[in-house]
Amino acid sequence: MAVLEVDRLVKRFGDVLAVDDLSFTVREGEIFGFLGGNGAGKTTTLRMVLDIIRPTSGTITVLGGSPDRRQAAAIGFLPEERGLYSGMSAIETIVYFGRLKNMDAGLARSRGMDLLTRFDLADRAKSDIGDMSKGMAQKVQLATALVNDPELLMLDEPFSGLDPVNQGLLENEILRASERGAAVIFSTHVMQHAERLCDRLLLLRKGRKRFEGTLDEARAQLPISLTAVAKSDLSSLRGVARADAGEPAGDGWREWKVALEPGVSPASVLEHCTANGIGLRRWDERRATLHDIFVELVGGEGVQR
C-alpha cells in the first residue's frame, strides 16, 4: 500500500524552480533513498510533504490524504538542521514532541524511556539538553522522531554529524522501522548508506527526477566496464561498445579497458573469446557503484562515497 504518493509536483520560489514535475511513490515497509546534490530539491520536497510549505502545483497524498498537521501523529521527521530546547530535559523533550503528535503523556514518556534505553541514554533522561554532548542531543532528537512509532519516517540527511557508532545505531533504527511496516524516506548524499539500506532510490538534479528504481535498476543504467589483458584488439568483439588500449603488459600482451553495449553480459563476451581462441590473461568485471551512477546522472558535486 502506498504511504506517500507525489504526482507532478512543482515548487517555485519566485524565479527559482526548486522542484520540477516530480512524481514518486513510497510503499509501507519500504526504505526509499532520496538522493541529490545540494539544492536538488530534497528538503523542499520533504517540507511540502509535511505541509510546512505548499506546492506551486501537483498533488501529494500522505497516508491517504492531503498533507496536514493532523497527520503528524503518524509521521516522524528528523530535519537536516537539528536542535532542541537547551533548558529542557531529554525525557521532557521527547514527551513534548510526543504530545505535539497527539500522544498521551504517559505513553510518550514510557516510549521515550524505551528509546533512551535503546540509545544508551537512560541515565541521562533527566539531564538538560544543554548539558549533553552533540551526539547525545542528536540521539534525543532521533527519539523525538520515533516516539510515535510513525507510519512514515522522513529523515533529512540523518547521518550528517554522526560518528560511526551512532551511524550504525541510526541504520538499525531505520531497518527496525521498516521491519514493523513503516515507510522510511531519507535524503542523503552519502552513497554508502543508501547502497546498504535502500530498497528503492530516487535521484534528483535541480529539482527534476533523474532516476527512480532499485539499486540493480540503477546499476543497469551504466554499462559494465571490464579490464582485460589480451594480445588481440578487443574493440571488434561482438557486444563491445568500446575498447581502449592501455599499458603494454609484456610479450605482446596489452591491458584493455572494455565497455560493453547496454544489455550485453560479460559472461557472453567471455564465452565468445573462449570459443574463438582469443587468449586472455586477465578478465576483471567492474559493476557500476551508486557513486558512479550518481556522478553520471546528477553530477559529482557534493557527493560522498
Added chain:
Amino acid sequence: MTNILLVAKREIRQILAMKSFWLTLLILPVALALGPILAESLGDEDATPVAMIDRSGSGAGEALQQRFAEDDDRNTLRELSRYVQRYDLESADPQAVWTQHDRWYTATDIAAFRTSGGVDGAIAKIDAVRPDGTPEFEADPPLYEFVPAPPALASQSAQGFGAAAQDLFDSDADDAPEIVVLIGEDYPAVPAIGLYSANQPRASFVAAMQETLTGDLRTRLLAERGILAADAAAIQSAVPAISVNTPPPGDGAREALLVRSIVPLALAYILMMSLMLSGSWMLQGSVEERSNKLLESLLACIKPEELMYGKLLGGLSVGLLMIAVWAGCAAVAAYATQGVIADMIRPALEPVSSPGAILTILYFFVAGYIGISMIFVAIGAMVDSMSEAQGYLMPVLLAILLPITFLLQAILAGREGWIVQVLTWVPLWTPFAVLARLGMGIETWVLVGTGALLAATIALELIFLGRLFRASLLATGQKPTLGRMLERLRARPQ
C-alpha cells in the same frame, strides 16, 4: 487548540525556570515595601535648632519664640481637624476648636486649644471614641526648636559675630544650632536683626520673623505717637476672621482625582512593566528556537499560527501571573495594615470596582498584552540572535515607553489635553491611556471607539505580523531588510 496550550505551557515553564523571572517578580513588592521605610528614614523630621540671642532686653526674642510656637500649634490644630474630619470623630468633643473645620485658627483658638490640654488633651478625648482599626493621630514634630546659644557665641561682639557663627556651623557639634538670630542691644532704636544660618533658611521662617518684628516695631511707634500700649497692641493683633470651607480629606477635586487615579495609573504602569518583562522573555524564547534550529521539527507537528498563538498565550499567562502575585502582595499588605491602607484603598478602588470597569480593565489589559506581545514575537521570528534582536527592540521600546511617561505625568497633573487624547486613540498606546484615564472618568463612546479600534488593529496585526512570523520562521541567516519585511508582510502561505 491542544497544540496552542502545549506551546503555551512550554513557554510558561521556560519563563518560570528563569532566575530573572523570580527576581523581577519579587523586586516590585520588595521595592514597594521598602519605599515607605526608606522615605521615612531619608526624610528630615528633626526640628531645626535655633539659637535666639536678644541683647536688647526688649522682649523681641521672646515674641519671636512665641510666634513660632503659635505656628506649630496652628499646624497641629489643622492636622487634628483634618484627622477628626476624615474619621468622623467630632463626637470626641463637639465644642473643641479641633472639631470646628470651618475657619482659619486665630490666636484665640490656639489659646483655647492650649487651655484644654493641647494635643495630649485632644488625643485623650479622641481615644475615648476612636473605633478599633482607626489609626492613632500622630502630630507632626515642630519645625523649629529653640536652643540656648553657646556661651562663646553669646558673648561674641557684633564685629566678629558672623565669623564665630560660621565656625559654629562648621564645627559639626551635635548641639550646634543651625540658625542663630541676633537682636542687637540698640533694638528697637536701631532695628537691625542678624540672621545667621548654616543653610538657606525657609522663606516661612524669615517671613514669620519679619512679620513679628515689624508688628513689634509698629506697636512701639504707635505708642511713641501717644497711642496707649494696649490700643497699639490691639491694632497690631487685629485680624480678619477667615472662614474656611474646604472639602473633607480625599474629597477635594485635585486630591480626589489623585486618589481615584492611583489604581488606574498603577494598572497602566503594571501593564507596561509586565509587558516589557514578559515580552523580552518571549523574544528570548523565539530567538532560542531559531538559533537552536528546532523550528523545522516544531513545524512538522504544528502550524506556524499555533506556535504563534501558543507563544502569545504563554506570555499573556506569565504577565497575568505576575500581576496576580503583585495584587496578592498588595492585598496581604492591605490586610496586614488594615485601617491605614484600607481607608486609602476604598476611595482608590471606587472607580475600578464596578462590573463595567472590571470588564473594561480586563479587555484593555488582555488586548494590550496581545497587541504589543505580537510585536515582540514577530521580532523574535526575524532575528537569529539576542544581539540582533536588541537592534529592533530598542526603537520599539522607546516608541512605547516615552509617550507613556508623558501620559502618566499628564494624568497625575489632572490634564487631559490633546496629547492624552491622541495617545488614547493610537492603538499602540490605547491600553495604557484608557487604563490610566479610568480614574479621571472617560466617556463611554471613547471606550467603545478605542476598544473597537484596538480590536481591529489586533486583527490586522494577527494577519500581517502573522504572515511576517510565518514567512520569517524558516528564513534563517537572511537579514530582515525593510524590503524583505514588506515582502513577508504581503506573503501568503507558501
